[in-house]
Amino acid sequence: MATRTIQGQKNLQNINQASKDGIGGSPLRPDGNLKVRGEFAYSSDLWHEDMLWGMALRSPHPRANILSVDISEALKVPGVYAVLTHEDIPGSKYYGLEIRDQPVLAIDKIRYHGEAIALVAADHPETARRAVKKIKVEYEVLTPIVTEEQCLDPETHGYVHEPHEYKSHAYGNICHEQKLVSGLGVTDEVRAMADVIVSGDYEVGMQDQAFLGPESGLAVPAEDGGIDLYIATQWLHVDREQMAPVLDLPEEKVRLTLAGVGGAFGGREDISMQIHACLLAQHTDKPVKIVYSRDESFYGHVHRHPARMHYEHGATRDGKLVFADCRIVLDGGAYASASPAVVGNAASLGHGPYVIPNVKMHAIALYSNNPSCGAMRGFGAVQAAFGYESQMDKLAAELGMDPVELRQLNAMSEGDFMPTGQQIDSPAPVVELLQRAKDMPLPPPLDTEHLDVRALPGALSNTSHGEGIVRGVGYSVGIKNVGFSEGFDDYSTARVRLEVIGGEPVAMVHTAMAEVGQGGVTVHAQIVRTELGVEQVTIHPANTEVGSAGSTSASRQTYMTGGAVKLAAEAVGRALIEKGRRRYGWTHQDITLAGGKVVSESAGVLVPMVDLLGDEAIDLTREHHHRPTQAFDKETGQGFGHVQYTFCANRAVVDVDVELGLVKVVELTAVQDVGKALNPLSVVGQIQGGCTQALGLAVMEEIIVRDGKVRNASFTDYLIPTILDTPPIPVDVLELPDPHAPYGLRGVGEAPTVSATPSIVAAIRNATGLALNRIPVRPEHLTTEQPG
Amino acid sequence: MEFLRPATWDEALAAKAEYPTALPIAGGTDVMVELNFDVHRPSAILDLNRVTELTEWTNDGSVVRLGASVPYARIISELSGPLPGLALAAHTVGSPQIRNRGGVGGNLGAASPAGDSHPALLAAGRDVHVEAASVRGTRLIPIDEFYVGVKRNCLEADELIRAVHVPVADGPQQFSKIGTRNAMVIAVCAFGFALHPKNGTVGTGIGSAAPTPRRAVEAEEYLQGVLAERGLWESGELLGTEVVQRFGELVKAAASPIDDVRGTADYRRHALAVMARRTLTWCWNDYGKQIRSAA
Structure with missing residues (x-):
């Protein structure tokens, strides 16, 4: 007995060392490498013998x-080969993510600029383009309904959808609304x-996901009358x-396989x-391939809802919040897309990570003749964060308090209640996140002795040699939910197969998870x-042969599909051990799997997996809810609405050329609790990416729409940050486990996109003394025409 | 669509004479974008990439003859001494990839008011000329007369741009450009400025703030007057705030910008005044230092 134990310990020293590429590692x-070298096959690279090219005719009128x-x-x-209109559709003529209101x-009728009217299939994209131009459409052009005032007065300006056609709780031109009252509400008392x-x-402008890989895919008709679609989606x-009813096919005859996705950020949640x-x-x-051109891509996917918000906060003289009242108007555009869920988020998260005894909220999404808006990273929480964080700074100034201290004084923590009545039942380290952001060393002041124009606002555009530059610092914190909310069961499915290949135990993971850059395949x-x-x-290609993995959105994939992979792998592991018990009659209660072997803590190696498996595979599928x-x-607005909350705090340091209104973000610090970093390198990358997208919204990214028409459908005029606009982003990661989540992890991808924008605007305010109530902040807002 | 690929300059001129509607292409950084966006559908494209002499430049000590296809990257690395204003403008063009392909010939051919080289060329002196050629012969077009409307130049249908002649700088030159991000951006507005102490003139160029690139003639005349009257060319003494301010106001007044997606007319006027004041100050400070160190 004694000998065996010693032997076992000896073996275990080598075996029980966790793989460096397991969780917590950064493979x-x-x-x-393929993506960096330009060798990765994106959906736009798909090819099939004899394939045709599809193209849409789109409306020039809103x-x-x-x-x-x-x-x-x-x-x-x-x-x-074909020109199709709605009359050629075999099945249902409508689709939609939440409400099937989009033809x-x-x-x-045309409801937005760029709406598809007809389709062409031709043997060459140029042929298709020429044919599209030969389709003759006779329009009766109507005045578009585009402003909040116009939308809310349908008697005068008309309806985007006829009320009798509404397929949801819409009324007037209001697609969805959510009210919320907590405490005493907000009354005169x-x-x-x-x-x-x-x-x-x-006010928040219309941001675009601005993914680089345009919408594209390849549809291949199958012999069974079904169809195979290779597609970049979420x-x-x-x-x-949504497809099967339109194609008049049973779902099993519509088979989808994920093709290489060139970015998503919410913009691929809807059908394109x-x-x-x-x-x-x-x-x-x-076979028919469609690849959108860049301008078509701007018309072909939904954007972030532009918002107009009114906030009112009351506090005691010593800075304790007494009440908050808010109205958020989101422009949902022509079709519902994800508007209802975005409204739910805006309403339930719209007061931020603060304890406020009395709250009132009214959030609505409008139907208008502007471009449709839906999911984008941050999803309703981004717009609101700009509102409530601007208010925190305003209140701090009014009270003569430090803005970070004011936030900390009112910050929520574990055990506190959301305005929805939901108790925060896992760590909510808002105070600590802010403190850490504040305590990080500040970057050195501008070196006026050795000026490098690349470090100044304007950079090589050579607009300043130090003139007009003022530094500013700003702070913010934000809250975001993880996963789908409001009673939705967005489960994930995973299949794990263990077998011997080439004399080694090899596991395969098969899910329908869309890898859009989040790193799920690594995790x-x-x-x-x-x-x-x-x-x-090995990772099996994602397809519909396995059950749903839910959406790659809402910061949910590691939590949900990662959780499903964990369940399936655990089940495979149990089955393997059970197989061993049956074969060898083990009675040990301390059996684990390590180093490709079945191991007992006390007895050492029991058997190599290779021997136990033989030619048999263990192949199990599990769902994670x-x-x-x-x-x-x-x-x-009361209800246990959200699965999990996530928090990020930021400090932004900016240099502003106050004469020219040009901004250089010098540094953007992020501090975030991730529960457990499954892949620390990816976690930091997600946070830096989220911060950069938030920077874009703060100072440059906006789809300009005038009278319902998109004016800048190109990367010439829709600007996203370049590397010269992207500052160093120091990231401080906390790992406070959430007991309800797999491994205690917390979704990562969106929280920094919610919180970073207001910190940059706060820093610009700090440098300029201007109110800045609209984003993105443009040079003219800092010089010739300050809004509001 | 015809695709013409002449091997020599003479073949290129013959092709342009035969196909006057052919769209010349060199780096393709403008033409290809317009084709991709389906803005133009030319009947023929005239590819000048085989005409290697267009990528050469010469400097006789007083004038640089810059081939139409010399890419911006080489203007920066090889010509920042004789053509400092143009080299600064070249720095602001697109991305490294664009600067490796694009050149001044394309900027002139497109004649966009937002082209980055125009303000630098306009400021570089009265003797900047576009060398245009056809089978009928060659003419040197003064840069002021070259731009005739929004995205229109004065070339005849059978003419091609062979080179641009730019005097070697005899004083400091500067170029500033406003964009709403810190790289890879089309100008919201831009300003070029140059001092020409040899003949006692100054040069200005305004970009993206009028239907065509243009000089701020009154601003130039005002400043030339002040410099001459006060003997500042000789003394190199400070200009004083009033002169700098007035110069900025006159530059602003010379613009006739519009509101568009890139910026407002008011902002463009405002920014031009600021850039005019700053570039004048930088140039004059450098000039003053030169005078004092020579004394």
């Missing part, structure tokens, strides 16, 4: 009646309890759910060219290495 992305569509000339173009191809009241009107199964390509493929019985392999004690893990949530009450 590199499998696609990283609002019009279609009087006639004449496709006869287009059909005559040599090389054209696949316009039916009699409550207002009287506050020593100080600050209010403000804030959620294979929800695409299929999926149905169009399949309709053309069905009609021609040939899945890490989880399996840790759970099964094998080094070799998060704890159930509840819908918010329509009037009071």
Whole structure:
């Protein structure tokens, strides 16, 4: 006995060392080098023998009646195989993420600039383009309904959708609304309890996801009458759910495989060219590829909701918040997309990570003739954070308090209640996040002795040699939910297979998770290495042959599909051990898997997995469901609505050329609690990426829409940060486990996008003394025409 | 669409004479964007990339003859001494990839008011000329007369841009450009400024703030007057705030900008005044130092 134990310990010293590429390690992305070298195959690189090219005719008007569509000339173009309108759709003519209110191809009406009217399939993209131009559409052009005032007065300005067509709780031109009241609400009596009241009107422009890989995919008709679609998307199964009824096919005959995704950020949650390509493929019985051009991409996906917000905060003289009242108006554009959920987020998270005894909130999304808006990283929490964090700075100034101290004084922590009545039942280290952001060393002041123009606002545009430069510092903190909310069961499925290949135990992970850059493929392999004690893990292509993995959004994939992979791997591990017990009659209660072997803590190596498995594979599929949530009450907003909360604090340091209104962000610090960093390198990358996207919203990114028309559908004029705009982003990561989550992890990707924007604006305010109630902040806002 | 690939300059001129609507392409940094966005659908494209003499420059000590296709990257690395204003402007063009492909010939051919080289060329002196050629012969077009409207120049249909002649700098030159991000940006507005002590003139160029690139003639005349009257060319003494301010105001007044997605007219006027004051100050400080160190 004694000998065996010693032997066992000896063996275990080598074996029980956790894989460096398991969870907590930072193995590199499998696609990283390929992407950097330009060798990664994106969905736009797909190719098939004899394939046709699909293209859409899009409306130049934001609002019009279609009087006639004449496709006869287009059909005559040599090389054209099909020209389709809504009349050619075999099944349902509508689709939509939450509400099926969007026609696949316009039916009699145009509701936004760029709406698709007809489709062409041709043997060459140039042929398709020429044919599209030969489609004759007769329009009755109408005055678009584009402002809040116009939308809310349908008697005068009309309806975007006829009320009898509403497929949801919409009324007027309001697509969705959510009210919320907590404590005593906000009444005159409550207002009287506050020593100080600050209010403000804030505006957020329309940000775009600006992914670099345009919408693209390849639809291949199959012999069974079904269709195979290779597609860059965020959620294979929800695409299929919307596609099958339009194609008049049972879901099992609509098979989707994920193609290389060139960025998503929410912009691929909705259907873009999926149905169009399949309709053309069905009609021609040939493979059809569609790749959007850059300008078409700007028309072809939803954007972040522009917002107009009114906030009022009351506090005692010593800085304790007494009440907060807020109205958030989100412009949802022509179709619902994710507007209802965005409204739910804005309403439930719109007061920030603060304890406020009395709260009132009214959030609405409008139907308008502006471009449709839906999911984008931060999802309703981004707009609100600009409002409540601007208010915190305003209140601190009014009270003569330090803005960080004011925030800390009112910060929520574990055990506190959200305005929805939901108790925060895992760590909420808001005070500490702010403190750490504040305590980080500040970057050195501008070196005026040895000026490098690249470090100044304007950089090599050579606008300043030090003149007009003023430094500013700003702070912010934000709150974001993780996972789908309001009673939705957004479960994930994972299949793990363990078998012997080439004399080694090899695990395969099969999910329908869309890898859009978040690093799920890396994390899945890490989880399996840790759970099964094998080094070799392969990732099966994501497709609809396995159950849904839910959406790659809402910071949820590591939590949800990672959780499913963990469950499946654990099940495979248990099955393997059970197999050993049956075969060898083990009675040990301390069996684990490590180093490719079945191991007993006390008895050492029991058997190599290779021997135990032989030619048999263990192949198991598991679903992971998060704890159930509840819908918010329509009037009071009360309910256990969210799965998990995540927090990030930022400090921004900026140099502003106050004469020219040019901004250089010098440093953008982020401090975030991630529960458990499964892959620390990826976690830091996500936080830095999220901060950079927030920087874009703060100082440059906006789709300019005038009278319903998009004016800058190109990367020439829709500007995203370059490396010269992107500052060093020091990241401080906390790991305070959430007991409800797999490994205690907390979703990472969105919180910095929520919190970083207001810190940059606060820093610009600090440098300029201007109010700045609109983002993105433009040079003219700092010089010639300060808004508000 | 015809695709013409002449091997020599003479073949290029012959091709342009035969296909006067052919769109010349060199680096393609402008033409290809317009084609991709389906803005233009030219009947023919005239590829000048085989005409290697267009990528050469010469300097006879007083004038640089800059081939139309010399890329911006080489203007920066090889010509920042004789053509400092143009080299500064070249720094602000697009990305490294764009600067490796694009050149001044394309900027002149497109004649966009937002082209980065125009303000530097306008400021570089009265003797800047565009060398345009056709099978009928060669003419030197003064840069002021070259731009005739929004994205229009005075070239005849059968003409091609062979080179631009720019006097070697005899004094400090500066270039500033406003963009809403810190790199890779089309100008919201831009300003070029140069001192020409040899003939006692100054040069200005305004970009993206009028239908065409243009000089701020009154500002130039005002400043030349002050410099001459007060003997400042000789003394190199400070200009004083009033002169700098007035110069900025006159530059501002010379612009006729519009509101568009890149910026407002008011902001453009404002920024031009600031850039004019700053570039004048930088140039004059450098000039003053030269005078004092020579004394």
